[in-house]
Amino acid sequence: MKTLMILGGGTAGTLIARKMYKELDKGTWKIVLVDQDPNHYYQPGYLFVPFGMYTAKHVVRPKKNFFPRGIDYITAEVERIDADNNRVTLTDGRQLYYNYLVIATGTDIHPQETEGMLGDGWRKNVHEFYTYEGTLALTEAVKNFKGGRIAVQITEMPIKCPVAPLEFAFLADWYFTKKKMRDKVEIVYATPLSGAFTKPVASQALADMLKRKNIQMEADFATMEVDSSANVLRSYDNREIPYDLLVTVPVNMGAAMIGRSGLGDDLNYVPTNKETLQSNRYPNIFVMGDATNLPTSKAGSVIHFQMETVAENMLAHMRNKPLEHHFDGHALCYIETGYSQAVMIDFSYDVEPLMGKYPLPVVGPFSLLKSTWINHLGKMGFYYMYYEMMLRGIDVPLPTRYSLVGKEKTPTLNLENERTPKNV
Amino acid sequence: MSDVLTAVSFDAEGFMTDGNAWNEEIGKAIAAREGIDLTDRHWVVINYCRAEWKAKGEAPTLRNITKNTDVSTKELYELFPGGPGKLAAKVSGLKKPTGCI
Known part of the structure; x- marks a missing residue:
């Protein structure tokens, strides 16, 4: 028996597991999927929870509901990948071997990377909505907000779903207008980018929208520290943004295990061929979704558009054929x-x-x-x-x-x- | 514009289109155009950017620069005010960093 191993059972891991289970000969191949968390989170929903549009139960379901029944699903944490020997070691010491590997370990927030972010204000008036716990805590803060200044801030690019913080600002404008207290709420959108978005046409359109909604934009704001004692955000070029409620998008990084395995770049993203989605270093490793270093958005739609390329190219490689399927960076x-x-x-x-x-x-x-x-x-x-x-x-x-x-x-x-x- | 730059080809945002055409004189001229007086500390960054580009084909991220040189993020902002990633790449004759999408 040969093994296709998939690390990560989020959107990317689930999609490719299903696809490959359909494609591979069950007499020759088995699929092993490893993930540390038994829950599947509907991450696009995290944005809506603080505004009462979704509740906690909308955004979490058991992962195994979505895996094909015939795969081996292991709930465990990965210690490291030894790519030279096609081996994965789990933190409980188990060693697993693979013929092909799909890395779909995603990206996560790292508030500890920013001075003071985990200070006294963390989860009190310094919040994030990129985790399940985070969005629930922020929900209380939004509900109980009595007025003042809300700073919505991106610490460093790239981040998962780069439009989410903009949406948060737009929804906050709407939410507090609906509560008839928008005149008591000031909203500031602070971004390390030079505009509202990375690409010029969309950037202009979105900047106009921020303006009409009376949301101030602080562009080129490279966050140096969060000072919880003064409730102030400071940038490297000495600008300050005082806040009453800070909604931050902390530094995003790939899995620490990728770094430990020597497979990542400075942010633990895996260098990946942007067209074939094969690892730049190991031909039997393919990389999907947020875990890659590709110059496209980290978003679920991208995974949907990548799936065909990963499946076709992996199958081609298994048959010693050239990798002819090319991903075009499509995001929606x-x-x-x-x-x-x-x-x-x-x-x-x-x-x-x-x-x-x-x-x-x-x-x-x-x-x-x-x-x-x-x-x-x-x-x-x-x-x-x-x-x-x-x-x-x-x-x-x-x-x-x-x-x-x-x-x-x-x-x-x-x-x-x-x-x-x-x-x- | 300085004479050194007349023969150099730039894109719409002022990044050199061919990194191989760069030399230190061109680097100094681009810096002058951006209002920067180059010091030894600037050259630490520029030389690192050039070396990374030669090895990997693209300009390094800020995180990469601060991790692999003795220049801190704070100092980078002082050396290349505004957007150090973009500005350092520009002075080093490299294309605009692709990091952020």
Whole structure:
């Protein structure tokens, strides 16, 4: 018997396990999946919990519900990968050998990387929404907020779901308007980037939206420290942002085990061929999702678009064929903007987010870079698509390849149909 | 613009299109255009950026620079005010860092 081992049973690990279980000959191959956490978290939902749109039970389900029954699922922590010897050692001492390995160990927050972030204010008035515990603690802080300044801050790029902090700012504007206390709440969006987003057209559109929603942007803000004694954020170039509530996105890093195994870059992401998704160093290792160092977003949609490439190329490699399937960096994000509206952006390695319609040219139904109600339905409906289709191996009707058809190449920045607060 | 730079090709944001065409004179001229007076400490960063680029094909991240030289993040911001990652790459004749998407 040969072994395909998958490290990580989140979105990427689950999807590839299902796909390969379908593809591989069961007489020759067994699939072993290792993950340390028995729960599957619906991470896009973390954003909605603090605003009462979801509750805790929406965002957590047992992982094993989504794995194919025929795979070996081991709940354990990985101590290290010895890639030269095709061996994985678990922290309990067990040693497992593989013929092929998929690394899908994701990314996590590291607040300890920033001076003072874990100080006296942590989980009191310094919060994050990238973990289950974090979003629940933040929910209480938002509910009990009496007014003052909220700083939404990104510590360092790259981060998982780079639009999430923007969405948090938009939703906070909406939430406190609805509570009739927006005049008592100041919202500041602090980012290490030079604008609201990494790509120019979307950056301009989103910056306009921040302005209209009366959210101040502090760009090029490279966070040096959080000072809980004064409730102040400080940057390396000596700027200060006082806050009453800090909603931070701490430094994101890949799994420490990747670093221990000598397989990571400075942030423990695995250097990966951006087209074939094969490890740059080991031909029998493929890497998926947030664990890679690829220059695309760390997001669930990216995993969906990567799956075919990983599966096809791994199968080709097993048959000594060339790796012909090329990933194009396709990412698709909904940006929830409050008032039951959302913006959608669709981009790849080579093409920045443009205006237009998705997934069908002209028809849509989703509008790119525009704030619409239909986009919002798409975002909320994704919850069901994710649990009931994507994780269960049913084809999600979103094409893998990025397409320019239906996109306006000279974009006009028009967000006119965005609803204004008068409806509240 | 200084004469040294007239023959050099830049992209729209002022990053050199061909890192191999760079030399120290060009580096000094780009720095001057950005309003930076180069000191020995700048050269520690520039030389490291050049070496990393030669080895890996792209400009190093700030984290990479501070991990592998004796220059701290705080000092990097003093040496290359504004955006040290971008500015150091620019002066070193490298393309804009791709790190953040």
